[in-house]
Amino acid sequence: MDKVLPLITRGGDRIAIVDGLRTPFAKQATAYHGIPAVDLGKMVVSELLARSGLDPQVIDQLVFGQVVQMPEAPNIAREIVLGTGMHVQTDAYSVSRACATSFQAVANVAESIMAGTVRVGIAGGADSSSVLPIGVSKTLARTLVDANKARTLSQRLKLFSRLRPRDLLPVPPAVAEYSTGLRMGDTAEQMAKSHHISREEQDALAHRSHQLAAEAWKSGHLQQQVMAAHLPPYRTRLEQDNNIRQDSQLAHYAKLRPAFDRRHGSVTAANSTPLTDGAAAVLMMSESRAAELGMVPLGYLRSYAFTATDVWEDMLLGPAYATPLALDRAGLTLGELDLVDMHEAFAAQTLANLKMFASAGFARDKLHRPQPVGEVDPQKFNVLGGSIAYGHPFAATGARMITQTLHELRRRGGRFGLTTACAAGGLGAAMILEVAS
Numbered sequence: 001m002d003k004v005l006p007l008i009t010r011g012g013d014r015i016a017i018v019d020g021l022r023t024p025f026a027k028q029a030t031a032y033h034g035i036p037a038v039d040l041g042k043m044v045v046s047e048l049l050a051r052s053g054l055d056p057q058v059i060d061q062l063v064f065g066q067v068v069q070m071p072e073a074p075n076i077a078r079e080i081v082l083g084t085g086m087h088v089q090t091d092a093y094s095v096s097r098a099c100a101t102s103f104q105a106v107a108n109v110a111e112s113i114m115a116g117t118v119r120v121g122i123a124g125g126a127d128s129s130s131v132l133p134i135g136v137s138k139t140l141a142r143t144l145v146d147a148n149k150a151r152t153l154s155q156r157l158k159l160f161s162r163l164r165p166r167d168l169l170p171v172p173p174a175v176a177e178y179s180t181g182l183r184m185g186d187t188a189e190q191m192a193k194s195h196h197i198s199r200e201e202q203d204a205l206a207h208r209s210h211q212l213a214a215e216a217w218k219s220g221h222l223q224q225q226v227m228a229a230h231l232p233p234y235r236t237r238l239e240q241d242n243n244i245r246q247d248s249q250l251a252h253y254a255k256l257r258p259a260f261d262r263r264h265g266s267v268t269a270a271n272s273t274p275l276t277d278g279a280a281a282v283l284m285m286s287e288s289r290a291a292e293l294g295m296v297p298l299g300y301l302r303s304y305a306f307t308a309t310d311v312w313e314d315m316l317l318g319p320a321y322a323t324p325l326a327l328d329r330a331g332l333t334l335g336e337l338d339l340v341d342m343h344e345a346f347a348a349q350t351l352a353n354l355k356m357f358a359s360a361g362f363a364r365d366k367l368h369r370p371q372p373v374g375e376v377d378p379q380k381f382n383v384l385g386g387s388i389a390y391g392h393p394f395a396a397t398g399a400r401m402i403t404q405t406l407h408e409l410r411r412r413g414g415r416f417g418l419t420t421a422c423a424a425g426g427l428g429a430a431m432i433l434e435v436a437s
């Protein structure tokens with residue numbers, strides 16, 4: 001077991017998460033069609049700041065991420081500082097850890113607070129699957145560079161004459177692993193097959209996710225943590241996530257054809273997270289700075305862990321690898337947690353991770369530990385649904401989960417919660433949160 005290292009500043013302060021906010025999440029090419037991620041990020045950070053009532057000058061740093069980056073705004077964090085009411089001197093940099101990007105942003109701000117270089121920071125992420133950097137083929141890109149260097153018109157014409165019609169086709173970014181070429185859905189299929197997860201089990205988890213998320217909205221549990229987004233030309237507002245099915249019916253799931261392995265597969269549009277647009281952010285500070293500013297924290301960051309696994313097999317098992325590390329560092333066991341929130345990239349991936357949490361063989365062979373993490377109590381698991389229902393704007397998901405878990409711990413009177421996600425590249429993230437005591 002790793003030594004328990006409390007996440008505290010040199011002065012002994014805990015790392016407080018004072019507030020969190022997100023935009024409603026919207027399916028690709030729906031409410032936020034045409035709105036770039038940077039604008040979604042500005043929207044959420046402006047509103048978070050306004051709600052905090054803080055003088056923007058007290059924000060020392062903003063760390064933000066965007067997985068599908070726009071070449072014209074490579075440092076989304078700084079664009080957000082410059083495009084909101086923040087002070088021009090606020091430090092800002094961008095991070096990328098695929099689907100765990102805002103977990104990383106939170107870890108970075110926490111580390112700066114612990115080092116004493118920052119007292120108040122904002123961490124978060126935004127992604128748009130509707131405004132994408134559509135590229136050109138490698139041949140066309142090379143020709144354009146060469147044409148730029150050519151000295152005469154005839155040299156240019158000669159270069160362009162070599163192009164074939166297919167070289168002119170636009171190339172959208174792929175939701176696939178760079179090093180293997182496998183789509184995320186291909187990995188979910190592989191995990192469904194090797195972990196013996198049936199189509200029925202996947203559909204049941206997805207249906208549960210939609211039911212619980214719909215119920216969470218109906219019961220008013222999310223309103224406080226989700227702002228209403230004003231949509232250009234600013235006559236309409238989006239107030240709730242638009243992917244959640246209010247009328248989810250299990251019988252409909254069985255009718256869908258597999259989306260990735262079309263002949264033998266079980267991963268469908270309904271049991272996968274959809275491509276989504278949205279942004280989320282959290283406001284963080286040291287415990288004593290929060291007291292100084294008269295802020296009451298939602299909770300504290302107790303521990304975190306990042307780790308990684310293979311990209312060819314079981315690439316989305318990050319939670320099964322990262323969670324035991326985060327638990328050790330928190331000095332806790334699974335049984336002591338009041339809530340477990342796991343990113344649902346796909347139902348197959350989520351169920352495979354839950355199986356591995358409980359597997360003695362996985363603990364022995366892969367984690368080299370005598371005991372498995374344990375069986376997750378369904379009463380504590382993704383109690384408000386997960387990414388299959390809410391959607392997954394890659395860089396925003398971590399901040400959504402952290403904020404949601406802290407609010408839910410407080411509502412239920414719980415103390416400790418786990419948030420955990422898999423990410424491309426075989427990465428895994430886990431964070432243990434603690435509600436004020």
Ligand SMILES: CC(=O)SCCNC(=O)CCNC(=O)[C@H](O)C(C)(C)COP(=O)(O)OP(=O)(O)OC[C@H]1O[C@@H](n2cnc3c(N)ncnc32)[C@H](O)[C@@H]1OP(=O)(O)O
Pocket residue numbers: 099175184185206210245248249252253256259268269270271272273274275316344345346392422423424
């Ligand atoms: C670490 C990580 O997070 S990795 C994950 C990263 N993210 C991804 O890889 C994204 C994965 N998802 C995808 O690529 C896409 O959502 C896909 C390919 C699975 C599906 O895309 P699309 O086919 O465009 O989905 P679409 O929303 O149109 O749904 C297809 C059909 O399923 C139906 N459907 C979707 N969800 C449900 C549901 N819950 N219940 C019933 N029907 C449903 C839709 O109504 C639609 O029906 P229609 O064709 O009759 O209109």
